[in-house]
Amino acid sequence: MENLQQRANTLIEALPYLREFWGATVVIKYGGAAMVEPGLKAMVLQDVVLLRYVGMNPVLVHGGGPEISDMMRRLGKEPTFVRGLRVTDEETMAIAEMVLVGRINQDLVAAVNAAGGKAVGLSGKHGCMLKAVKQQAEVDLGLVGVIQEVDPALIRTVSAQGYIPLIAPIGVGDDGQTYNINADHAAGKIAGALQATKLILLSDVPGLLRDVKDETSLVLSLTANQARAMIANGQVEAGMIPKVEACLEALAAGVPRCHIIDGRAPHALLMEMFTDVGIGTMVVP
Secondary structure, eight states, X not given: OHHHHHHHHHHHHHHHHHHHTTTOEEEEEEOTHHHHSHHHHHHHHHHHHHHHHTTOEEEEEXXXXXXXXXHHHHTTOOOOEETTEEOBOHHHHHHHHIIIIIIIHXXXXXXXXXXXXXXXXXXXXXXXXXXXXXXXOSSOOBSBXXXXXXXXXHHHHHHHXXXXXXXXXXXXXXXXXXXXXXXXXXXXXXXXXXTOSEEEEEESSSSOBSSTTOTTOBOOEEEHHHHHHHHHTTOSOTTHHHHXXXXXXXXXXTOOEEEEEETTSTTHHHHHHHSSSOXXXXXXX
C-alpha cells in the first residue's frame, strides 16, 4: 500500500508539469553513454515515448561521435578534434554520414518503435532541413558545417502525424555539398527554429561544472551572460563548449529554457521534466 501511495504522490507532483507542457515541443540532443549502454538507451527511449503519449512533441537530434571514431579507427584513420569539433575530410565525411544516417538513425527508429512509439528517421538533407556552409576557423576543419538556416516544415509535418522525428546532424550546402554538423549545435538551431519550450542536452557529466575535476561543483542555474563568461575564462572545455554554445543559440532564438543533464542517470528526462527539483544545469536568458 505504501508503495502504491508513493506512486500516486509522484503522479500528483507531475500534474502541474503535464498541464504546463501539454502540446509543447521539446528538443532533445541524444548522445553519450545514454545512447551506447543498452539499459540506459532503453530507458531514454521509453521516456521519449512517454513524453509523446502525455501530449508533448519530442524531437530527437542524435549524435554518434564515439561510433564514428570507432569506425574511423577500423578503417585506419585517427580522429582529430579542435574545440570539440571533428576535423572532417572527404573520407571522414563519408564515414560520418554512413554511421549517423545509415546505422545509428535507423537503429534508433527501430528502438523507439519497439518501445511502443512511432518514429521517423531524418537527416538534415531531407527537405533541405539543415542548410549549411563550411565553418571558417583558424585551423581548417574540413567539411565541418555551420547551419545558416533551418527549415522546420518537415519536422512539423512528421510530428503532426503522431511520429517522433529522429534527426541525424548532416547538413547540405546550396551546391549539394554534405557537411558534418556538431549535434549539439544542430539541436540548438532546431530548437530555435521550432520555437521549442525546452532544449535538453544529455551529457556524460552531471551538468555544467565550475571545476571539471569536481562533480560536486555543479552549476544548478545560470544566465546566458554567465555562461559566456565561463567559456571566456576557460571553465568550459572541450566537448562541453558546443553544448553551452547550443544553449546560447537556442536562447537567442527565443527558447525560454535550456538544460544540460546527466544522461547516465536512469530516467533523467522524466526527472528533469516532471519533478520540482529537476537535475543538471539550467541556462536561461
